[in-house]
Amino acid sequence: MCGIVGILGRAPVAPQLVDSLKRLEYRGYDSAGVATLDGGRIVRRRAEGKLRNLEASLDASPLDGAVGIGHTRWATHGAPTEANAHPHATDRVAVVHNGIIENFRELRAELEAEGATFQSQTDTEVVAHLASRELAAGASPRAAVQATLKRLRGAFALAFLFAGEDDLIIGARRGSPLAIGHGQGENYLGSDAIALAPFTDSVTYLEDGDWVALTRNAVEIFDESGATVVRAGVRASAAAIVVDKGNYRHFMAKEIAEQPEVVGHTLARFIDMSAGRIRLPEGADVDFAKLDRLAISACGTAFYAGLVARYWFEKFARLPVDIDIASEFRYREPPLSPGGLALLISQSGETADTLATLRHCRAQGMRIGAVVNVPTSTIAREADLVFPTVAGVEVGVASTKAFTCQLAVLAALAIKAGRDRGVLSVEDETKLVSALVELPRLMAEALRLEPEIEKLATTFAKAQDVLYLGRGTSFPIALEGALKLKEISYIHAEGYAAGELKHGPIALVDESVPVVVLAPFDPLFEKTASNMQEVAARGGKIVLFTDAEGAAHAGDAFAVLTLPTAYAFVSPMLYALPIQLLAYHTATFMGTDVDQPRNLAKSVTVE
Known part of the structure; x- marks a missing residue:
């Protein structure tokens, strides 16, 4: 989760940029940098490592300029070096960026x-060169960005600074958050309200696909088509808190919306x-070729992540997997192989049964x-190997972004196992x-x-x-969907393998x-469609989550929700998101x- 900040001020902004970056350092601390305009020219200071290294660079060589952008980085493409630190620039434009540009190789x-x-x-860096090429061809900064x-x-999320334009910053978001801060004769841009808290409590959040042109006295917001739009402003707490709901009604809603960003940064690890x-x-x-079996254990939502991983490890690596709910594992006393690998999954790293x-x-x-x-948690400290998720703070008791980040890590491990073996x-x-890599966009x-x-x-x-019904890897997602509904709405729900419908659950259908x-159009879709017909024949209200091809074969469904076509x-x-919503x-x-649903706690630290 990289941090972005931009300031159109009335005095040198470099110190303010650094102060804002300190508030965003929780989003990334591999490297940092700022860029301002000095006499209309783009000038930069960048440093590898913690923000104090950037501060030292600025102390040794201060920057003037009343307009600037800054960035604190969590490395994705390229090592955390000064050369790879943001802002990236040509002589015409500087850019800071959070997220992943999937097609950067072709563009480069x-x-x-x-x-x-x-x-x-x-x-x-391809973004800076693309914009620079448009500017060189005579485009205005706004046209170049579009x-x-x-x-x-x-x-x-992106922020642009242009040579010779000391009253302009342009920002854009597609899948990663970006907020506008409104001041008096000053305006600001930041990854979230935390970065803007020292300057203003008047904030507008861009919606997905929006881009914005900021001057000191005006804010113009455009949607993806380029049409001018108005987005509602909110009052943010002036207190510099690390966890902020932004313009969301609940933390859970915010955490669902953050998943494209945090999954992308987890994958980058x-x-x-x-x-x-x-x-x-x-x-x-870890060398998976040396393993005969893999043991996975977890509780609740993390256990369902492990169930999905079992499909992946066994399909892509032909590695047999034993998986247990942690509260049952040690009591079952399964035979374990000395030197084998046990993979434990926990959001907090403090789950009592998982630790036991x-x-x-x-x-x-x-x-x-x-x-x-949580890399400082007990489970992380006691493990031999730590595979970190980069979900950030998850406040909602019902896990959302932590779950998809766990799946992202497990998917990467399964591919590694397949190559090793x-x-x-x-x-x-x-x-x-x-x-x-395509997943955050999807x-x-x-x-x-x-x-x-x-x-x-x-x-x-x-x-x-x-x-909730699903086959293959959709079966654990059906279990997770039922759990989410139970946890926060208190409605009884059950998840089943679709093939089990006739073995009892169909008796409940009316x-x-x-x-x-949950049925993407894959080799199992036809069988799941047969189960849907059985439900429809008994008057059940089928709500189908599928892709475009599956929707074309949906048959008699109460509602069909079409997700992007994906591998x-x-x-x-991908299908975890709509069931969370x-x-x-x-x-x-x-x-x-x-x-904070009744009877539940975020971290279960007692058996």
């Missing part, structure tokens, strides 16, 4: 063929974006791997990695279903029972029971406490 090759010289390994945005594929290959974090490498399982496996001589969101070729790895597209899902929530709020079917490998992460809007319609 095109630009290099035209004579552009690149100074970094990053995907961001043309550049049309060439980019991915999920991102496990993928060499430039090479299109898996690269595990330093100190966390870790210690049981350790006593049996197993090596311990941990997929955790000779099941996947280099070409296979490249194909699967490409599917992961997630951002999936979130656009929210208005349709909100309408459906009124139907679900009237139900006493709901069934016109009062919504049946949620089957990544569909569990369905649970959320059902609960809000019913008036329950979404962020």
Whole structure:
């Protein structure tokens, strides 16, 4: 989660930029940099490592300029070096960026063929060169940005600074957040309200696809088509808190919306974006070829992430997987292989049953791997290998972004296992990695279903029972969908493997029971469609989540929600979003406490 800030001020802005970046350092601290205009020229200071290194650079060589942009980086493309630090610039434009530009290789090759010289390994630098090319052809800054945005594929937030334009910053968002701060004769841009808190409590959040042209006295917002739009402003707390709901009603809604961004940054910890290959974090490498079996254990939502991972490890690596709910694992006393690997999954890293399982496996001589969101947690400290999720703080008790980040890590590990064990070729790895790199963009597209899902929530709020069905990797997502609905709406729900419908659950089906079917158009779709016909024959209300091809074969469904077409490998992460939204809007319609549902705690630290 990189941090972006931009300031149109009335005095030198470099100190203010650094102060804002300090508030955003939780979003990234591999490197940092600022750029301002001095006599109309773009001047930069960048430094590897913590912000104090950038401060030292500015102390030694201060920057003037009353307009500037800054960035604190969590590396995706390229190592955390000064050369790869943002802002990236030509003599005409400087850019800071959060997210992933999926098609940067093609764009870079095109630009290099035209004579552009690149100074970094990053995907961001192509944005600066694209905009610079448009400016050189005579385009205005606004036209240059609009043309550049049309060439980019991915999920991102951007801020542009232009040589000779000391009263202009342009920002854009597609899948990653960006907020405008309104001042008196000054205006600001930031990744969230936290960055803007020292300057203003008047904030406007850009919606997905928006771009904005800021001057000191005006704010012009445009939608993806270039039409001028108005977005509602909010009053943000002037207190510099680390966790802020922004313009969302609940933390859970904000955390659902953050998933394109945080999944992208989690993947960046496990993928060499430039090479299109898996690269595990330093100190966390493991040779899966030496394993005969893999043991996975977790609780609640994390357990469902493990269930999905079992499909991946066994399909792509032919590695047998034993998986248990952590509260059952050690009591079942399964035979464990000394020297084998136990993979524990926990958002907090403090889950009591999961920690007890870790210690049981350790006593049996197993090596311990941990997929955790808190690197200082007990589970992380006691593990041999830590595979971090980069979800950021998750306030909502019902896990959302932590779940999809766990899946992202497990997907990368499964590909690594497939390569280690000779099941996947280099070409296979490249194909699967490409599917992961596309995922943040697809997630951002999936979130656009929210208005349709909100309408459906009124139907679900009237139900006493709901069934969720899925096959293959969609089965654990069905389990997760049912859990989410139970957790926050208090409606009874059950998830089933679709093939089990006739083995009992079909007895519950009548016109009062919504049946949620998760069925991307894959080799299992036809069988799931048969189950849908059985439900329809009994009057059940089928709510089908599928893709365009699946929608064309939907048959008799109460509602069909069409997600972006995606490679089957990544569909569990993509289909997790609409079921989270369905649970959320059902609960809000019913008036329950979404962020703190009754009887539940964020981290279960007792057995």
